[in-house]
Amino acid sequence: MGEIDDIAARKDRMAVLARADAGRLRALWSALGLDPAHRRLRGPESGLVTLRGRIGGTGEPFNMGEATVTRASVILADGAVGHAMTLGREPEKTELAAIIDALCHDRDTATRIDADLVAPIRHELATADEKRRQETAATRVDFFTMVRGED
Amino acid sequence: MQRESIVLEGGFTDPVIESQAVFRALMDAMAHPARAYRIGHHAAPSVPIAATAAAVACAVVDADTPVWLDGALAIDAVRTWLGFHTGARFANSPGEAAFALIADGAGMPALQRFAQGTEEYPDRSSTVILQLSALDGGDALAFEGPGIRTRATIAPVGLPAEFPTQWRANRARFPRGVDLILTAGDAIACLPRSARLLAGEN
Amino acid sequence: MYVAVKGGEAAIDNAHRLLADRRRGDRAVPALTLDQIAGQLALAVDRVMAEGSLYDRRLAALAVKQARGDLIEAIFLLRAYRTTLARFGYSEPLDTGAMLVERRISACHKDLPGGQLLGPTFDYTHRLLDEGLDGDASVEAGKIRAGAAEKVVRVADILADEGLIEGDGLATGDGPGDINHTPVEFPLSRAMRLQSLSRGDEGFLLALGYSTQRGYARSHPFAGEIRIGEVEVEVFLPELGFAVPVGRVQVTECQMVNQFKGSAKVPPQFTRGYGLVFGQSERKAMAMALCDRALRAEELGEDIVAPPQDQEFVISHCDNVQATGFVEHLKLPHYVDFQAELGLVRRMRAEYEARDREVAPVREAAE
Numbered sequence: 073m074g075e076i077d078d079i080a081a082r083k084d085r086m087a088v089l090a091r092a093d094a095g096r097l098r099a100l101w102s103a104l105g106l107d108p109a110h111r112r113l114r115g116p117e118s119g120l121v122t123l124r125g126r127i128g129g130t131g132e133p134f135n136m137g138e139a140t141v142t143r144a145s146v147i148l149a150d151g152a153v154g155h156a157m158t159l160g161r162e163p164e165k166t167e168l169a170a171i172i173d174a175l176c177h178d179r180d181t182a183t184r185i186d187a188d189l190v191a192p193i194r195h196e197l198a199t200a201d202e203k204r205r206q207e208t209a210a211t212r213v214d215f216f217t218m219v220r221g222e223d
Numbered sequence: 224m225q226r227e228s229i230v231l232e233g234g235f236t237d238p239v240i241e242s243q244a245v246f247r248a249l250m251d252a253m254a255h256p257a258r259a260y261r262i263g264h265h266a267a268p269s270v271p272i273a274a275t276a277a278a279v280a281c282a283v284v285d286a287d288t289p290v291w292l293d294g295a296l297a298i299d300a301v302r303t304w305l306g307f308h309t310g311a312r313f314a315n316s317p318g319e320a321a322f323a324l325i326a327d328g329a330g331m332p333a334l335q336r337f338a339q340g341t342e343e344y345p346d347r348s349s350t351v352i353l354q355l356s357a358l359d360g361g362d363a364l365a366f367e368g369p370g371i372r373t374r375a376t377i378a379p380v381g382l383p384a385e386f387p388t389q390w391r392a393n394r395a396r397f398p399r400g401v402d403l404i405l406t407a408g409d410a411i412a413c414l415p416r417s418a419r420l421l422a423g424e425n
Numbered sequence: 426m427y428v429a430v431k432g433g434e435a436a437i438d439n440a441h442r443l444l445a446d447r448r449r450g451d452r453a454v455p456a457l458t459l460d461q462i463a464g465q466l467a468l469a470v471d472r473v474m475a476e477g478s479l480y481d482r483r484l485a486a487l488a489v490k491q492a493r494g495d496l497i498e499a500i501f502l503l504r505a506y507r508t509t510l511a512r513f514g515y516s517e518p519l520d521t522g523a524m525l526v527e528r529r530i531s532a533c534h535k536d537l538p539g540g541q542l543l544g545p546t547f548d549y550t551h552r553l554l555d556e557g558l559d560g561d562a563s564v565e566a567g568k569i570r571a572g573a574a575e576k577v578v579r580v581a582d583i584l585a586d587e588g589l590i591e592g593d594g595l596a597t598g599d600g601p602g603d604i605n606h607t608p609v610e611f612p613l614s615r616a617m618r619l620q621s622l623s624r625g626d627e628g629f630l631l632a633l634g635y636s637t638q639r640g641y642a643r644s645h646p647f648a649g650e651i652r653i654g655e656v657e658v659e660v661f662l663p664e665l666g667f668a669v670p671v672g673r674v675q676v677t678e679c680q681m682v683n684q685f686k687g688s689a690k691v692p693p694q695f696t697r698g699y700g701l702v703f704g705q706s707e708r709k710a711m712a713m714a715l716c717d718r719a720l721r722a723e724e725l726g727e728d729i730v731a732p733p734q735d736q737e738f739v740i741s742h743c744d745n746v747q748a749t750g751f752v753e754h755l756k757l758p759h760y761v762d763f764q765a766e767l768g769l770v771r772r773m774r775a776e777y778e779a780r781d782r783e784v785a786p787v788r789e790a791a792e
Contacts (some may be wrong), residue, residue: 079667087657087670113231117238119511121671122603123480124518125623125701127615129579129678133518134412134591134601134616136623136701138507139480139658143672145231145307153231157513157660160481161671179534203569207526210570211543215535222707231664286514287606306663310514344608 082176085186088194089172090158092113096196100189101168106181109147110171116144116163144170152177230300233267233282234308241265245282251364252411256418257366257375259358259410266308270300273354275406276324276381277304280352284322286310291320291349295327323351329379334389337401345398348416355381355407364390366418374421377412390420448493452489462486471675471704472496475504476745478624479701480674497626497745504746515600517659517668521678521701526577528705532583532648533682539577544547544653545705563685580650581680581697590682590695611737618720618740619713623702625743627709633733634715641731642719653705677702678712683718687727696725716743 089097091139120138127134143157144167154174172189176182235241248262265278272280284290284305290312292301305311314320317337325331331353340348361380364387377413384387393400393416398414449456463470463486473485477500485503492498509723528544531537543549545567584590601616613621622630637644655675679700687693698718700710719733732738742748 083670090670090672091718114234114238117511119513120479120507120514121658122515123658124516124601125521125676126518126593127619128593128697128699129521129581129680130617131595132601134604134619135515136519136620136676137475137478137480137510137703138510139485139516139524139674140510141513141660143513145664147232155662155665155669157659157662157671158671159674160483178462204525204527205574206569206571207567208542208544209572210568210792211528211545212570213541214542286512287603303664310512 081182081186082173085176085190086156086169086173088190089156089169089196091197092165092193094162095195097165097168097189100192101172104185104188106175106185108171108175110148110174112145112147113153114143114145116167116170117144118142118161118163120159142166146170146174148174150188228382230270230303231307233277233304234268235265235278238281241278242282243365245278248411249282249413252404252413253402253415254370255375256368256413256415257364257372257377259377259412261408261410264409268304270304271298271326272296272301272304272324273326273406275409275411276352276354279404279406279411280305280311280322281308284309284311285349286309286312288312288321289314289319291317291323292316293323293325293327293331295325314388317349320349323349325351325353328353328355329383331383334393334401335384335396339396339399339401342399344402348401350402350404351403353381353406355379355405358405358407358412365416365421367421368418370415371418374409375418377405379407379412387420390414394419437466448491457490459483459486462489468705469494469496471706471726472627472709473499473503475703475706475709476500476624477507479503479507486595490660497749501746501749505534514660514662517661517670519656519658519676519701521652521656521676522579524577524652524653524676525673527653527675528654528707529577529650529652530648531580531650533580533650537578537580537583539575542577566660577652579680584649584695584734588694591685591691591697598657611740612723613736613740615721615724617716617718618736619699619701619765621740621743622700622713624639625713626745626748627706627712629743629745629748630712630716631708633739634712635718635730637715637719637733642722642733643727644715644719645684646698646715646718647682648711649680651677651679651707651710652679653707664677675704677706678702679707679712679714681711681714681718691725 121141122135123136123139125136126132136210139159140161141157141159142161142163143154144163145153146167147153150172154172156166156169157175158169172185176185178191245262247267248260251332252258261280262275264274264341266274266281267278268274272314280290288311290305292312317323319331320338323337334351337349337351338347340346347413357380361382362380363373363376363378365376402416403414405412405414463482464752465491469489470482470485473488473496474480474482477485477488479485484506485499488499488502489496493503526539526542527541528546529542531541535541581590585592601620602614604617604620636642638646653675655673657673659667660671677700681698681700682695683698685691685694685696696718698714698716698721700713700717702710702713716733716739720736720739721733722729729733729735
């Protein structure tokens with residue numbers, strides 16, 4: 073697996089962790105039985121990220137407004153460093169996401185975490201998205217043409 | 224992975240409290256030009272940047288303040304460390320810098336090469352943070368001006384030889400001009416642009 | 426002239442205590458939870474996020490509760506909180522084309538890829554008060570329509586295929602300016618105007634947008650597209666060297682399409698106004714898009730004849746925190762100011778009456 077694939081896998085995992093419900097994440101984490109000693113390199117601390125849009129949707133960027141985010145960076149005993157940034161103000165969840173990111177430098181641990189923690193959450197999030205999409209689909213307008221005039 | 228961890232260690236352990244403590248000391252020092260203030264030990268960077276200059280940077284630099292590093296500091300490890308702990312972006316030239324970090328005081332660019340601000344917005348100027356070897360023991364410089372009762376004297380080691388001339392020119396550009404934060408050991412002293420260098424042995 | 430006045434400390438303390446009491450109201454009624462506010466007054470919370478310029482539903486719900494439902498007060502609270510947080514950086518620009526769409530309509534095209542998706546809308550309701558909501562009757566879940574997902578293509582892309590609509594232009598590469606850091610100097614770039622409008626007061630922008638439709642700026646708008654949904658946010662972290670996904674935000678996007686007769690340089694085509702707002706804020710996004718288009722008058726070579734085309738007028742007055750601050754500061758003591766004015770008016774009145782007395786005998790003599 074090349075470096076690009078590694079980054080894609082890491083981003084994919086981060087996307088799931090960022091959106092995960094804190095309670096659900098904590099429960100799956102406890103079940104894994106991993107609890108490595110770690111030190112904090114930075115945070116967890118809350119702050120702002122300026123959200124940018126693009127003029128017209130695809131043009132020049134503009135600043136739309138701010139969002140709260142929490143960031144954390146940790147280091148494990150073996151020197152592995154993990155980072156996390158999540159929308160909102162949930163320091164415990166964000167620190168846990170950073171610890172998981174650090175653990176996943178180890179390929180075997182990453183495989184285990186992906187299978188037992190990331191995959192179930194990803195599946196739940198995808199199911200919720202699909203339900204929302206289908207609810208929206210039920211409000212789709214089906215046009216039918218009225219017969220007009222004489223033929 | 225190992226390299227990454229080494230480069231990132233040594234920021235503030237309690238960012239809110241420590242950045243406020245350093246900022247408070249900076250305000251006092253700016254209000255009393257040429258008087259040394261000890262700030263204690265806050266940052267312990269794992270990269271070649273002096274701890275007190277790093278602590279000042281952690282207190283004042285953020286993603287909206289471009290930082291210029293002099294030749295001695297412009298290395299990846301320092302950029303990564305500052306970027307990680309402060310969110311800093313980096314300026315390509317002294318004239319674009321909100322803050323400049325200088326390790327080699329004697330060889331630093333002339334003060335006029337930094338951002339000077341404008342008559343309407345004199346705050347759009349560079350604040351230059353200098354890492355010096357000591358704040359006393361060098362040539363004595365005596366100042367007067369706002370925040371100084373009669374005169375304040377400081378004798379930093381490691382300023383450029385032509386510093387007195389440059390500083391008088393900086394004062395002459397008032398309200399434009401740069402402000403200096405001198406650091407050595409765990410102490411800081413400030414020279415805001417309002418400080419007038421008195422004629423003397425220099 | 427401002428003179429410090431002391432006093433009133435006990436009165437202020439007691440007023441704030443009374444405020445807390447009145448906010449809580451009847452203790453026999455359960456207190457509102459933030460989940461209730463965020464969940465059941467969601468559009469009020471969205472407005473507070475949009476105009477407070479801070480995306481955080483829980484904080485916005487808290488602000489609504491603390492402000493007793495006064496949304497401009499809540500917006501003020503959120504803005505004040507926002508200033509206490511450090512800014513870590515900027516997101517990558519949101520990709521609204523990749524949105525998980527909850528609503529998408531177009532008034533320009535009946536049939537379009539992805540369809541007209543009404544979503545949870547007030548449109549087509551009869552605006553009859555529903556007494557059934559006075560209580561906690563059970564509510565049915567939304568209906569489900571299974572089937573493969575169809576890409577919800579942007580209407581602007583459909584029109585662009587014919588070459589009859591202006592493009593979005595290319596990014597210049599310079600970062601957009603930021604009204605939080607740069608003192609506003611006119612003319613403002615379109616990027617900075619959009620930042621102002623995105624957090625501007627809904628009522629003010631609505632009225633201005635309405636005025637453009639009534640003829641106070643040449644405007645023949647069509648709602649090209651309105652879409653509401655969640656988009657991914659990514660933030661570039663230098664220590665990692667790539668953009669990290671940090672979660673999703675809900676936004677409302679509006680593309681207004683306006684006829685344009687062309688100029689010496691530009692052929693006749695459709696031009697566009699753009700609106701992008703936090704949360705489900707459809708009216709605001711539409712008003713923003715109308716104002717954005719009107720403010721492009723100079724760029725498009727149109728005569729500036731009406732307030733919505735005047736940058737200084739629109740941008741300087743659209744922020745309701747600034748507006749309320751200046752209007753409401755009139756409540757603060759102006760005792761000394763007023764004494765000075767009182768003295769002045771008394772003097773002018775005395776001079777006026779003295780003049781009157783001098784004139785009166787002359788008039789009598791003439792009679």
